[in-house]
Amino acid sequence: MSRGLRAALLPLIIGAALVALGHRLGWLVLIMALARYQLAYAAPAADAAVDRGIRQVVRAVGHAFTAVLFVVPALLAVLVGVVGRLVGSDPLHRTTGWSPVPSADGSGAERSRGRTPRLALAATAIILLAATTVWVVRDRSSAGTGKTVSAIVPRAEALQGQEDIDEVLEEEGAVFRSYQPDPVVGWNLPERFDGSAVSVEDHRRTTVQAADRGPLVWLFGGSTMFGSNQRDDRTIASRFAAISTANGRPVRVVNWGRHAFTAYQQAQLLQHELRRADELPDLVVFYDGFNDVAVGVGTSLLEGPSTEPPRAPSIAEGSPAEPSRGRPRWMTPAQRYDQIAADYRKAGDLARRAAAAHGIDVVRVWQPSAFTRRPLTRGERVQLARLGIDDQALQTLRTAHEEVGRRLPPSVIDLSGALDDAPTVFVDEVHTNERGAELVAEALESALAGRVRDLEP
Numbered sequence: 001m002s003r004g005l006r007a008a009l010l011p012l013i014i015g016a017a018l019v020a021l022g023h024r025l026g027w028l029v030l031i032m033a034l035a036r037y038q039l040a041y042a043a044p045a046a047d048a049a050v051d052r053g054i055r056q057v058v059r060a061v062g063h064a065f066t067a068v069l070f071v072v073p074a075l076l077a078v079l080v081g082v083v084g085r086l087v088g089s090d091p092l093h094r095t096t097g098w099s100p101v102p103s104a105d106g107s108g109a110e111r112s113r114g115r116t117p118r119l120a121l122a123a124t125a126i127i128l129l130a131a132t133t134v135w136v137v138r139d140r141s142s143a144g145t146g147k148t149v150s151a152i153v154p155r156a157e158a159l160q161g162q163e164d165i166d167e168v169l170e171e172e173g174a175v176f177r178s179y180q181p182d183p184v185v186g187w188n189l190p191e192r193f194d195g196s197a198v199s200v201e202d203h204r205r206t207t208v209q210a211a212d213r214g215p216l217v218w219l220f221g222g223s224t225m226f227g228s229n230q231r232d233d234r235t236i237a238s239r240f241a242a243i244s245t246a247n248g249r250p251v252r253v254v255n256w257g258r259h260a261f262t263a264y265q266q267a268q269l270l271q272h273e274l275r276r277a278d279e280l281p282d283l284v285v286f287y288d289g290f291n292d293v294a295v296g297v298g299t300s301l302l303e304g305p306s307t308e309p310p311r312a313p314s315i316a317e318g319s320p321a322e323p324s325r326g327r328p329r330w331m332t333p334a335q336r337y338d339q340i341a342a343d344y345r346k347a348g349d350l351a352r353r354a355a356a357a358h359g360i361d362v363v364r365v366w367q368p369s370a371f372t373r374r375p376l377t378r379g380e381r382v383q384l385a386r387l388g389i390d391d392q393a394l395q396t397l398r399t400a401h402e403e404v405g406r407r408l409p410p411s412v413i414d415l416s417g418a419l420d421d422a423p424t425v426f427v428d429e430v431h432t433n434e435r436g437a438e439l440v441a442e443a444l445e446s447a448l449a450g451r452v453r454d455l456e457p
Contacts, residue, residue: 157379157424158433159229164197168231171195176259184272185265189258197231204255208233210242211250215282215455217448218254218273220266222291224367225257227437229427234434236287239441247445249452254281262291263347271354282455284355285448286348289366289404289416290430296340297400337400341407348409363451365413365444369430371401372416379424387428397429418443 011033018026159165175193182188193200200206205226219225219237227235237255244251256269266286274280331339348364355362370380371394384394405416418440419425425436432440 156383156427157377158383158427158436162229162433164231165229167195167197168229171198172228175200179259185258185261185268187258198227199232205235205237205257206232207235207241207253207255208238209252210245211252214245214250214252215452216252216254216279217283217285217452218256218270218281219285219287220261220270221257221287221367222261223257223259224290224430224432225255225287226259227255227257228259228431230434230437234437236437236441236444239438240445243441243445244449244452247449249449249456251452260291261288262295263288263344264350267347267351267354270351274354274358274360280358281360283448283451284351284360284362285365285444286351286362287365287367287444289344289401290369292344292347293340293401293404296336296343296404297397333400334403337403337407340404344404345409348412361451363413363448364409364411365447366405366408366416367430368416368419368440369401370426371397371429372405373419373426374417376426377424380426383426383428389429413447415440415443415447 011029015026015028015030015033019030020026155165162168171193174195175189175198178190178193179187180190189200189203189205191200191203198205217240219240225236227237232238235255235257237253237257241251241253256266256273258265258269261269263286266288270284348362351364352362370376370384373380376384389397401416405414408414419432419436422436422439425432425439427433
């Protein structure tokens, strides 16, 4: 059940209960809930827009309430205190020091009753203001890791102005922290995550379907396919489904993207999901490459030869990387490029064998990154520099991606230049904003149009 349908279910129940109790308001609630239910069923994209609008209104009201309840009184207290100190009067606390108070036992003795010093009042107001400010900054600048981002650190240019980006980053971080150890592929998405911008259903990133018919396409990849920095309806998978359907080739799409996954882990995941699928796909697409080069290269090309074999980036210790037997402990750059390409080819062979057993075709797509894009925009170069990638490192990593790309099998579809003419879209070395995902989806749909057409009955 989609988020829109789930959101309409409770008002439907409440409206029906009010009608049963004889309340006229129940009819209004029931009509609005039925309208939302119909919208969620007939136009999921429009329903998602309505859902985002409701969340924005609720969030704005919440921030306004917080400001009125905490920030404004604190600011007024500080302002009045400062003005009072300047004019020599304290309107908040005219009496200071001590005053005589008769004793309780009636003996006539007196004791002093302390009054709150003006300094303590001012300090309390300042502490309250500071605490509220920290809370607001933390709420508005939470990143995908769930850590507070300093307000001094500028956000990547590609994400500036993107709708709901704070919510996307916060919820994606929560999904990342919810990954579960998996004996097959190392780690797996949670079974379910009900975010308003980022959601997961049955261990899969939610894809907004544009059609309820057509060939079933499974998309595999790393975090770029998962849709880092993107809302459910703006991932590559969701946009691919929408664009293909709009072009007269309706498809249904499943997004199997996983953070940090390499081609070998995707092949393992494909094997596992083919065994348990209720409906087998008509086409399987691997969209990858960046993580495979990152694992194979590691830091060796930047810091010299390594005495340790490369490791896959892992959420939990013990996550599997590509199993290459007999890998030399010392390799020249050319040998390392050969090894990366060989590992990539082995992963593809594993995926094709698994799919061929069910008569399914597998397409492999080499993805774009900041290291394949020419030229980078000024904003993207600035962001890479913030991440510690200077011009020398950039050139070294560009060479690595180009050399591995030249060694790929001819059957691999090369989309590494798909974003060359785009505006600033890269958030870091490989992840893009929603505009970048849209452009990749357009290129992917164009490259797969013939295959999708051949699958139509």
